[in-house]
Amino acid sequence: MLNSLGREIPEFIEGIGKLEPFQGALTKLRKGWMDEPTIPAPNKAYLPHQSKVCKTLEEAIIRCNPHNGMTVSFHHHLRNGDILLVQTLTILHNMGIRDITLASSSLNECHDPILPLLKDGTVTKIFSSGIRSELGRAIALGVLDTPVVIHSHGGRVRSIHTGKIQIDLAIIPASAADCEGNATGSTGKSAFGSIGYAVIDARYAKQVIVVTDNLVNYPCIPLSISQNFIDHVVVVDSIGDASKIATGTTRITKSPMDLRIAKLAADVIEHSGFFVPGFAFQVGAGGASLAVAKFIREKMKAKGLKGSFMLGGITSYCVDMLNDGLFETIFDVQSFDAVVSNSLLNNRHHIEIPAALYANPFNCGCITNKIDVVVLGALEIDVDFNVNVITGSEGYVRGASGGHSDTASGAKLTVVVCPSFRGRIPIIKKRVHTIVTPGETVHVLVTERGICVNPMFKELEENLRRAGLNLKDIRDLEIEVDTITGVPGPLDYTDKIVGIVEYRDGTIIDVIHQLKEKK
């Protein structure tokens, strides 16, 4: 069956179940409730003064009744410094456990060592918002029989509520924890800031292990994760490579191309009609995205304009803007550098939020619904403004859905920034390889070669035209870029589906087919 974007979606996939095709960004939400029932979270009982502390991770895992077919979950707040996901799966592998479903909030390059476990049947199914590197290549080439499920950060919460993801064991690394499992990421030598993505795992997993390299006296403050959901506590020497978890401050790019794009994007925001006192703002941490914040900061200072809140993945640059008094509040679901952890710990206006509050579409209103302006990147965008942030031009899985579709659907103004081509590969396509974010939620594309407004948004186009900005039809820009780079040859695919991309409401927006590599 075709979804509303014209992508062929199978009705049923072995190992996944029945699929519902995407029918529009807000179609399911208009009802006011979610039809799928939610499953109850487990209820447990502990005796007074019963000890939760285990000597080793292995001991804690044994206490959690590991079994074939179990689902194990992780958070990705340690980014590329994480070592516990690989350790945990290796322990389970050594115990002879097979057929594991891996439900990590995202996967990074540091998780490449689990590739042999995908090949030998230890891990047979994956839910994640992102997959990259060797793992992403192997998945595109069909290493797993069951397709991986790519979800957004908000969609992951919904999947756990509905039992699509039923977590048997959650491993929650924390940079500080106490003997009862109260835990945080905002202090300690391995501090990583907000632990927002793990909150839902703690609430819903049948067994929860907090792993820390920094056991503090009871109670651990702040209670980012609270003891009433934690079964076991393990103290290890290290939860990860601190140099890859979070260091110093995030610098603004010096790339002239990114800066040009960012400057144009800031001009777009300024004249969009949404750059008004009290506006809410989110930027990504990537090159051009973050650089937009630099120009917006200058414009806010010049105009004496103050915003309401910043949201999302938070960098030191956002913290600087909070400290400058340009915004009143930061809502932080994920922190990107060491300075952010300090701010999160010490500033009352820097608030840690769980993924559900950040972006779950099925509650009484997530914070992404309150965004005025969001700036996002893209691996590819097509002439209908659909955005791909999951598969690369060579066909590998090499990105993350993350909060892309969540924030785009909530924002009054979604600005996508990207170069018009990278290397020799055009970024603007007639049709993106994989849709993650639907074009109806993308208002404007900004590239170094011009600004393209989605024709659905006439008023925005009029505002920008009146400000004298250089607007181009996206179809013209697509042809212009092809003339420079040449038209890339098509990739070869088989009929086998290796990945399905869930929209935040649980419907299927696209599928990823197995790649055939040319010799």
Place this chain on the structure above:
Amino acid sequence: MKPKIAAQSGTFESSDVIFLIEPLPDNSGRKLEITSTVMQQFGASFNLIVEDILNQYDMTDIHLIAKDKGALEPTIKARLETAIKRSLDQQEGTLK
């Protein structure tokens, strides 16, 4: 023509290509080793450009190594022509 000396041009930077040329014994023909980050999409186009330029200079008994990181067509041509001219000892201003 055959190369007189080993020569190179280009860089390993993104959007650029590096060419390395060395002479081979007589009657060896052409030995090409081409790798590219965009081989899947532009492999055929890259090979054609290289063949074309080598034919223009009627090059033979040449070992050519190309490592491409997504260079545009004019870049590929300019880098290869420079490498050939250097290998023929015809390019002025080349550091030796």
